[in-house]
Amino acid sequence: MKINYAVMKRIVLLLLFCCLTTTFLDAQLWRYKRWEASAGGGASFFFGDVGGFSRSENLLGIRDITYRQTRFAVNGNIKYRINRTVNARISLSYAMLHGVDKRGSNEGRDFEATTNIFEPALLGEYYFIKNKSENSYLFLRGRSLWRLLTSLDLYAFAGAGAVSFDVTVNDNLAARGLPTKGFVPVIPAGIGATLIYTPNINFGLELGGRYAFTDYLDGYTSQFSSSNDVYYFLNFLVTYKLKNGPKGLPSFR
Numbered sequence: 001m002k003i004n005y006a007v008m009k010r011i012v013l014l015l016l017f018c019c020l021t022t023t024f025l026d027a028q029l030w031r032y033k034r035w036e037a038s039a040g041g042g043a044s045f046f047f048g049d050v051g052g053f054s055r056s057e058n059l060l061g062i063r064d065i066t067y068r069q070t071r072f073a074v075n076g077n078i079k080y081r082i083n084r085t086v087n088a089r090i091s092l093s094y095a096m097l098h099g100v101d102k103r104g105s106n107e108g109r110d111f112e113a114t115t116n117i118f119e120p121a122l123l124g125e126y127y128f129i130k131n132k133s134e135n136s137y138l139f140l141r142g143r144s145l146w147r148l149l150t151s152l153d154l155y156a157f158a159g160a161g162a163v164s165f166d167v168t169v170n171d172n173l174a175a176r177g178l179p180t181k182g183f184v185p186v187i188p189a190g191i192g193a194t195l196i197y198t199p200n201i202n203f204g205l206e207l208g209g210r211y212a213f214t215d216y217l218d219g220y221t222s223q224f225s226s227s228n229d230v231y232y233f234l235n236f237l238v239t240y241k242l243k244n245g246p247k248g249l250p251s252f253r
Contacts, residue, residue, distance in 0.1 A: 033200075033241040036079040036087075040206070040237035044073040047230045048218035050099035050111045050173070068103065071096040071114075073233045079125070087125040089157070091188075094118050097231055099218045112170040113218040117231075119210070121161025121188050129154040131196065151196040158189040163212060167219035176220065184214040194239070204237035 051069055073095035079087045097115040101107050131151050167180040190208030197203055209232045215221040217229040 033243060034081040035242040036077075036081070036202075036239050037242060038077045038079065038202075038204075038237050038239035039075070040077075040204075040235035041072065041074040042233060042235040044071045044095040044097055045069065045232040045234070046071075046097035046099055046115070046218070047232075048097070048099045048113070049215065049220045049222060049225050049229075050113045050218040051101055051106075052099070066103075068100060069098055071098045073235060075233070075235060077237075079239075085127040085130050087127075087155075089123040089125055089159075091121045091123055091161070092119070093121070093233065095231075095233065097217060109172065110170070111173040111220060113167050113173060113220065115165050115167045115217055115219075117163050117165045117217070119161055119163045119186065119188075121159055121186070123157050123159035123161075123188060125155050125157045125192075127153050127155040153194040153196070154191070155194070156189075156191050157206075157208065158187075161186045161188055161210075163210070163217075165214075165217050167217070169219045173220055178219055178221065179216045180219045182214060182216060184212055186213065187211045190233075192237075194237075200241050202237075202239035202241070204239060206233070206235050206237055208233050208235075 046069060073093060075091055075093035077089055077091045079089045081087050095117050097117060098113070100112040101109050102112075130153055162183060163186045164183045165181065169180060188208055188210050190206060192204055192206035192208075194202050194204040209230060212229045212231070215225055215228045217231070
């Protein structure tokens with residue numbers, strides 16, 4: 001059998017070209033969906049001066065995380081992917097915080113505070129573990145259990161924001177005459193995990209803490225308070241990737 005080396009050479013070059021082209025296109029897939037919109041909801045945890053245990057009875061604040069103190073949080077986000085591992089994000093959150101002295105270290109005071117907060121923030125996300133599924137055209141053709149398990153992203157976030165708060169207090173706390181409203185800066189930071197379910201939809205879980213530049217989120221402070229108030233959100237998120245429109249603007253089509 002006579003081998004046509006010219007034909008074989010063309011086939012090899014064609015295969016090599018296809019491999020290089022596919023690799024290049026895979027590496028650029030994320031650029032076609034730079035914009036993402038997400039919404040989430042979950043629990044809020046508040047660490048203020050009302051409620052909680054004394055330091056001698058507590059363990060890194062773990063005992064302060066109780067059903068009695070837990071309330072809800074919801075938020076919405078718009079993200080822009082600067083590159084594969086760095087995102088810029090605008091976040092809007094609404095939550096309720098709660099503190100009560102019952103079953104705590106200050107039951108005799110009988111203080112109780114419920115706080116409604118609204119928090120806008122500008123955040124940066126860094127993905128220290130980034131999967132490769134979203135960069136593969138094979139992922140667009142379907143998914144398997146193994147592919148789902150290898151489609152996890154892990155990231156950290158931090159930024160700056162502000163919180164508007166309005167506190168409702170019981171009679172014992174109201175008698176103190178302390179501030180119950182305000183608008184102050186906050187520093188958000190936390191970690192999250194994202195599961196790429198389809199090329200357009202992600203599911204995620206995010207834990208974020210906020211350090212507030214005030215000690216009045218629960219309408220109370222005292223000479224024994226050594227730091228400002230802190231609160232946390234634990235949110236489940238659903239993210240939808242938006243197709244780029246003209247000149248890189250997001251398009252919902």
